[in-house]
Amino acid sequence: MSDSTLESVRGALIAALQGIVLVALAPLLNGLIRKVKARLQRRIGPPLLQHYRDVAKLFRKESIRPSPASWIFDAAPIVSFATASVAAALTPAICALPATGQGDVVTVIYLLALGRFFVILAGLDAASSFGGLGSSRDAAVSVFAEPVAMLSLAVVAAALRTTTDVSGISLASTDAAVASGTSLGLLAPWRLLAALAFFIVVLAECARVPFDNPATHLELTMVHEAMLLEYSGPSLALVTLASLAKQLVLLSIVASGFFPVGVATSLQPAALLVAGAVFVAKLAGLAVLIAIVESAIAKVRFLRVPDYLGVAFGIALLAYVAREAF
Amino acid sequence: MLKVFLERLRQGYRTSAYPLEEPKLPDRLRGLPVIDQAKCASGCEAGIESCPTSALGMKDGKLELDLGRCLFCGECERTLPDGAVRFTPDHKLSARRREDLVLRGQELALAGALEGEMHRVLGRSLKLRQVSAGGCNACEADVNVLTTIVFDLGRFGIQIVASPRHADGILVTGPVTENMKLALEKTYAAVPSPKVVIAVGACAISGGPYIGHPEVHGGAPSVVPVDLFIPGCPPHPMTILDGLLRLMGKIERKRAAEVVE
Amino acid sequence: MSPAPLETRNAQAVPIADVPDLGDEEFRDAILTAVSLGSRVSALFGHPAGEGKLRLFCVLANDELGSLALLSRQVERRFMSLANDCPGVHLFEREIFEQWGVEPHGHPWLKPVRFQPPLVAAGARASQIGVANFFRVEGEEVHEVAVGPVHAGVIEPGHFRFQCHGEDVFHLEISLGYQHRGVERALAGGPDKRTIHYIETLAGDTTIGHAVAHCETLEALAGAEAPARAHAIRGIALELERLANHTGDLGALANDVGYLPTASYCGRLRGDFLNMTAAICGSRFGRGLVRPGGVAFDVEPARSAELQGRLARAMRDIRGATGLLWETPSVMARFEETGTVTRETCEKLGFVGVAARACGVGRDARQDFPLGMFRFSQVPVMTWHTGDVFARAFVRALEVESSGKFIDGQLKALPAGPVLAALPERAPDRIVATLVEGWRGEVCHVALTDERGRFSRYKVVDPSFHNWTGLALALRGQQISDFPLCNKSFNLSYCGHDL
Structure with missing residues (x-):
């Protein structure tokens, strides 16, 4: 076998391993967000590992299908979990070397979109008015969020100049990319603005305050959870894991794509471990940031969501101008 | 945002350390009643008659008090011979079986954990859907308060959920009015197995003040199988919390609370 | 003539x-x-x-x-x-x-109220609940959303039917009756040993409000008066009930817009106020406190001093917690101009309580029809003019302040004497109407006695009976996702309506 093939196989294995590890870590990340929010309210809050217990329990429960449901209802949890897992494998996290096939964020974003598409359909499939309400709202959020995400990613990718091939946007961590991300490059205005715009998109896509309240019990105000009201048992477990994984994938793009400091530049185990530690630290920081933001502001009226995302688009545009001008 | 953090520092309140610490309860709280059979050798009829829900009775020469019907109003304490029935501030009142709630002077058999398969599945993560079937809002309010920072139900892995399909059980309050019977049945059917039913308050256990009304069905047991009974009118939030923790096996079946995990 | x-x-x-x-x-x-x-x-x-x-x-x-x-x-x-x-x-x-x-x-909207069996003949059938001729809006993109009876977390059941166009609500129809337990039917022929328990639980969070109205009614029928010390304790309990519920509502409103700081502080503070009531009578909701002829528990000087200390601390904390709400723009953006009810609507439909005072109508039975301690100690009436969610929240915050001052004043100056007096026989063939300002609004009890002085009819009107229509009207032209917020801003009693 030639060296490059060996390299590819090794890369693929690492990507697959990353996918598994990230999906396994996703519940812990959300557990951390909940814990920090609880502490900010001076309460103890659910244990960090509670999501694991909840998911484990769901796998042992009965799955009830509402009568009007079709194959879409059964397929959606599997599709959303599968796409989220593959996205987790491909997302830039500890490294994004070409050998691993990672770094193509367009693929990642649209894999997640595919999963979301099926869940939106499933929300309509159960023929309940809440599901329909949630689906239409979620679709509306995605329409406004997508341009912001793409623009801010394009700004960063162009800055990294990692590809002359205009058909793809890659945040592959070549030496040049990492070099641009060290020292002062890390605090360049264009980078911060682009990251802020993308962070707002993350809040919207992961159903966090101010766009949605993940802890709400009010069906009429739900966006994301409304589509899941009819799921139970293992299906609910899969679709819950999928949204937790999606949250981690998006945050890893912020952590390692926008701020590629500490990312591994080779496939050496030592380098990967160090990069892993840095990555976990960045994620934890982002989790705390989300918890602080959620604890300080209120959820906006749904009709104002496009306004907020419009502001995010403006910030992304500013980032582009800042990059081009300086 | 600065104000938010300053306010938080000022408010500084901690979650209660229950069950590692005994809770601070009001001194006049009417908790577990204690029967002294000796004081009732004669002349208890007036006291028995005074109970609004007929929770008191005489069986085989012994005074009986049905906690499931008891409103904890203290009327019997006033009308019975001194000391025959005494309400103590003990908040531990929950039981697994309806018959365990009838006191004859013996120790109350407190609720034990779910058995076998149920415990393995639900012992560390319990999601409940609350159904108010005619409740007066007092039991509902005291269930709601369990999610606030003083009691913080979330730290035990217990959560109140919006959809019965996401739930592991239902928490019933109210005497189950005729107009809510169907809704209760449908909600119970929508919960995936394995599932539990918890009846909170005198109304949910037996109908409470509304026992005998044709408009109600005399509590949850007449409609769904009940796994945990929590008496009171309304039960103190600590009583409800104690019952839920015992069901999950986080407190052993002893009088003194011993935390299992 | x-x-x-x-x-x-x-x-x-x-x-x-x-x-x-x-x-x-x-x-x-x-x-x-x-x-x-x-x-x-x-x-x-x-x-x-x-x-x-x-x-x-x-x-x-x-x-x-x-x-x-x-x-x-x-x-x-x-x-x-x-x-x-x-x-x-x-x-x-x-x-x-x-x-x-x-x-x-000629009634324009003759529909069932509680889906209850008629009071005329025993065993008569009721119409089936939830089956009513709901008002519908027909149109291309108009859709109907039905919520309840089992809905939104830990709350009593009710059915809400929205006619919507996208997120806009054209019309909301509210259908209740799920909590009907037959209270009025059971009260006739009393008072007996269960009567006071019906009164205390017909609207379980307004235990003191209804109990005071009931006991004032019995005292009026007996031609007697409760001792002054009992009136003071009744006043304290009534205002503590107001404090606890208003605090809970403010926290719930914050929760519904996702504003966690105030939501969590108020959650704890409500418990503190309830515990003060429990310190007086053993029950957080005041069960067993108010009895015909006075009150069943006394507040001795040591207890009074302790309560004053707890009250002062709690009042400081509630001020801080609610202050955050008015100063957070994202919260005010949700509260202001949401769920507006005009003053004209309020006066035409006869709303009472907080909902009326938030429209600028200064209606308060403590001031207009004073009973008990309120004949001697005035509580200022708080109003705001905008009639929206903010107004209803702000009026609650203002009332919290004045209730706190009232309780403090009463605790410092409790009249001497007994707390319970024996009542003489009730007069026969009398009618008496009693109005008490419960925390939601005006509680009205009307009792008719027969020739033996027993109740031939006992009518209970909870303030929610007047105000549910207000909620239905407040949603017109609003966003459907604002419904929980509007509902919470009214916070009406389902069981008080259904009896």
């Missing part, structure tokens, strides 16, 4: 024979004239008068003069509805139809 309505005062027992029995036109004219002169209908209900006839009693309340007026008329199968000219009676007339089968002819 037709006899004028009988003028009386709050909690004053008068002979039933003195209540004028008017004819069809006279009854109508008397009510419409009184309403146009500033009165409102506090109660309108039926009572069997023998020989297949029903006697309708009406209690008119004049806030300005602080007086009540009683009048009645006899009907058989139907009568001319007043709802078109006096919208405030619409729900009372529907209730009369449901309870007695007597039709208010």
Whole structure:
């Protein structure tokens, strides 16, 4: 076998391993967000590992299908979990070397979109008015969020100049990319603005305050959870894991794509471990940031969501101008 | 945002350390009643008659008090011979079986954990859907308060959920009015197995003040199988919390609370 | 010249024979004239008068003069509805139809109220709950959203049917009755050993409000008065109930917009106020405290001092917690101009309590019809003019302040003496109407006694009975996702309506 093939196989294995590890870590990340929010309210809050217990329990429960449901209802949890897992494998996290096939964020974003598409359909499939309400709202959020995400990613990718091939946007961590991300490059205005715009998109896509309240019990105000009201048992477990994984994938793009400091530049185990530690630290920081933001502001009226995302688009545009001008 | 953090520092309140610490309860709280059979050798009829829900009775020469019907109003304490029935501030009142709630002077058999398969599945993560079937809002309010920072139900892995399909059980309050019977049945059917039913308050256990009304069905047991009974009118939030923790096996079946995990 | 309505005062027992029995036109004219002169209908209900006839009693309340007026008329199968000219009676007339089968002819919205069996014949069937002719809007993109009876977390059941266009609500119809337990039917023939427990649990979070109204009624019928110390303790308990519920509401409003700081602080503070009530009588909701002739528990000096300390700390904390709300723009953006009810609507439909005061209508039974301690200690009436969610929240915050001051004043100056007095026999053949300002609004109890002094009829009007229509109207033109917020800003009692 030639060296490059060996390299590819090794890369693929690492990507697959990353996918598994990230999906396994996703519940812990959300557990951390909940814990920090609880502490900010001076309460103890659910244990960090509670999501694991909840998911484990769901796998042992009965799955009830509402009568009007079709194959879409059964397929959606599997599709959303599968796409989220593959996205987790491909997302830039500890490294994004070409050998691993990672770094193509367009693929990642649209894999997640595919999963979301099926869940939106499933929300309509159960023929309940809440599901329909949630689906239409979620679709509306995605329409406004997508341009912001793409623009801010394009700004960063162009800055990294990692590809002359205009058909793809890659945040592959070549030496040049990492070099641009060290020292002062890390605090360049264009980078911060682009990251802020993308962070707002993350809040919207992961159903966090101010766009949605993940802890709400009010069906009429739900966006994301409304589509899941009819799921139970293992299906609910899969679709819950999928949204937790999606949250981690998006945050890893912020952590390692926008701020590629500490990312591994080779496939050496030592380098990967160090990069892993840095990555976990960045994620934890982002989790705390989300918890602080959620604890300080209120959820906006749904009709104002496009306004907020419009502001995010403006910030992304500013980032582009800042990059081009300086 | 600065104000938010300053306010938080000022408010500084901690979650209660229950069950590692005994809770601070009001001194006049009417908790577990204690029967002294000796004081009732004669002349208890007036006291028995005074109970609004007929929770008191005489069986085989012994005074009986049905906690499931008891409103904890203290009327019997006033009308019975001194000391025959005494309400103590003990908040531990929950039981697994309806018959365990009838006191004859013996120790109350407190609720034990779910058995076998149920415990393995639900012992560390319990999601409940609350159904108010005619409740007066007092039991509902005291269930709601369990999610606030003083009691913080979330730290035990217990959560109140919006959809019965996401739930592991239902928490019933109210005497189950005729107009809510169907809704209760449908909600119970929508919960995936394995599932539990918890009846909170005198109304949910037996109908409470509304026992005998044709408009109600005399509590949850007449409609769904009940796994945990929590008496009171309304039960103190600590009583409800104690019952839920015992069901999950986080407190052993002893009088003194011993935390299992 | 037709006899004028009988003028009386709050909690004053008068002979039933003195209540004028008017004819069809006279009854109508008397009510419409009184309403146009500033009165409102506090109660309108039926009572069997023998020989297949029903006697309708009406209690008119004049806030300005602080007086009540009683009048009645006899009907058989139907009568001319007043709802078109006096919208405030619409729900009372529907209730009369449901309870007695007597039709208010010309009523624009004759639908079931509680889906209860009629009070006429024992064992008569009720209509099936939830099956009603719901108002529908037809159109290309109009859709209907039905919520409840089991809905939104830990709350009582009710059915809400929205006619929506996208996120906009054209019309909301509220259908209740799920909590009906047969309280009014059971109260007749009393008082017996269960009566006080019905009163305390008919609206479980307004235990003190209803218990005080009931005991004032019994004391009026017995021609006696509770001791001054008991009145003070009743006042303290009533205001503590107000404090606890308003605090809970402010926290819940913050929670519904996802603003966690105030939500969590208020959650704890509400518990603190409830625990103060429990320190007095052992029950967080005040069960067992208010009894005919006074109160069952005393507040001795040591307890009073401790309560004052706890109260002071809690008042400081609630001020801080609610202050955050007004200073957070994202919260105010959700509260202001949401769920607005105009002053005109409020006066036409006769809303009471916080909902009315938030529209600028300064209606408060503690000031207009004072009983007990409120005859000597005034509590200022708080109003705001915008009628939106913010107004209802702000009025609550203001009332929290004034209630805190009232309780502190009472604790520092409790009158000496006993707390419970024995009551003489109740007078026969009397009617008495009692108004008490519960924390939601005006609680109205009307009792009629028979020849032995037992209740031949006991009518309970919870403030929610007047205000549920307000919620339905407040949602018109609003976003459907604002419904929980509007609902919480009214926070009406389902079981108080359903009895």
